[in-house]
Amino acid sequence: MQYQEAKEKFISTWGSLGSLWGINKAMAQIQALLFVSTKPLATEEIMEALKISRGNTSMNVRQLIDWGIVTKELVPGERREYFSTEKDVQELARIIAKERSRREIKPVIKTLEEISSIEDDGSEKTQELIKQTKALHDLAETADSMLEKIVHQKQNWLTKSLLKMFT
Amino acid sequence: MQYQEAKEKFISTWGSLGSLWGINKAMAQIQALLFVSTKPLATEEIMEALKISRGNTSMNVRQLIDWGIVTKELVPGERREYFSTEKDVQELARIIAKERSRREIKPVIKTLEEISSIEDDGSEKTQELIKQTKALHDLAETADSMLEKIVHQKQNWLTKSLLKMFT
DNA sequence: TTAAACTTTCAATATTTTTTGAAAGTTTAA
DNA sequence: TTAAACTTTCAAAAAATATTGAAAGTTTAA
Known part of the structure; x- marks a missing residue:
């Protein structure tokens, strides 16, 4: 198994596990993506990686922030928002x-x-x-x-x- | 709050809680009904009490038995099956x-x-x-x-x- | 101000999950 | 055997849930 395959497997496993801890699939997948990412990601990058719409990304990221699992990262000089998840x-x-x-x-x-x-x-x-x-x-x-x-x-x-x- | 209302509230609360422990609503409701029943119930009685179809009742009771939460009770001289749940x-x-x-x-x-x-x-x-x-x-x-x-x-x-x- | 670059909202749509009900299957007693 | 009394199955329908995408909203820099 190579990196890309392993990463996708992780995201989909974690995603389908969402129900176990009471959140939906997209939310769980976004968290999984951030969890193994080496740097904070922007909306566009999340959309791209998970092949989900802008609206879906926005709403689910917001919910993750609500839960206190994800935080906004403000990159100086950049307008767009970056997101990262608790890594511990x-x-x-x-x-x-x-x-x-x-x-x-x-x-x-x-x-x-x-x-x-x-x-x-x-x-x-x-x-x-x-x-x-x-x-x-x-x-x-x-x-x-x-x-x-x-x-x-x-x-x-x-x-x-x-x-x-x-x- | 009177008995009937309290019982219905219990069944619906427990039912909507099903997702928390990983089973569907009907399954959780059947379990709840049996849990507060003073005697084992037959398929017909469950259908009646929860207003669900025969097929739905049959499948979900079967799953509860699979989980080991519900057991068949054989009443001597009766053909139909009665069900009861673990009460502890x-x-x-x-x-x-x-x-x-x-x-x-x-x-x-x-x-x-x-x-x-x-x-x-x-x-x-x-x-x-x-x-x-x-x-x-x-x-x-x-x-x-x-x-x-x-x-x-x-x-x-x-x-x-x-x-x-x-x- | 303006407009570009972004985020949010939400009605419509798609997907997934649950439920129905009628037909098929099974068991039992006579 | 037969048939009545029950249970199970499963394709179709309904209900619940998630997703889309375009329009509206917001923020920032010039």
Whole structure:
């Protein structure tokens, strides 16, 4: 496998993986492209490399910036914007974990809380609903607080956590 | 909020959450319905409750069985099949973690391994590709082995792991 | 100012994913 | 056997999601 092939394979693998971490294909591919690029890229270069439209590039780059994964690089004397992504995988993982918690897990916890606190009319089905939503609520809270604590450790959190956990 | 409303809210919340753990809406809704049901349900009852077609019900129940989340219950003297889901949330989480690792993380690790082991021609861009895919590969491996170890702990793994990790 | 060089927006279009429903398949009891 | 009671399959349709591209907007330099 040569460079070009390997690079394309990486971008497409990472792209189709987008759904796993909750972003769309183009967004994931742009991030992948920047991730292995040796220098910041401009809109035009991204369009060219991924064969996607200007509009698509613009919107998805904006979203990546929203997520805090991509930053604008201003090159002195140049008008156009260049983009680069966080290159440290652990930092990347921290950002993603934090955003997913905020965007998805937290709202679910809130909803489960609401549901599990409906009035208990004593019927078996109501009690089952309360019991099961409470159990899920507790699981979600535990998982989220785990995520949160992980996210607050900066350096080498994953490795450190692993060591603590299994020694 | 009354029982029926609460139940519907639970099913729809859980359903739209499906994407978070990698399954489609109908599948997640069926699981949610069974999760708060006080007894196993037949195809007809699921169709009725979720207003989905027979074909859709059949295929998604089958997938849930594939995942190991739902089991057939044979009621003596009845021909039709009844279905129920794992009711213990921790066991549920274990099954999901295990399946996602098998279906998604493991194949990605393999691909990253392939890409990061291309021949180093000495050029800057090749070295960057190798370096970055290696970093992702290592992160994915660490995360997956963490998941794997968690998954092997049976009782109260989440709580136990948390305690170990943050004390 | 003006206009060139860029970025953003969004309605229309294309693509992907999910769902339907009717036909085919299977199982069981008589 | 047969036929009733069920389940599965899958091509077509619908729904959801992503993408395009041209027009509108913005910024900068002269």
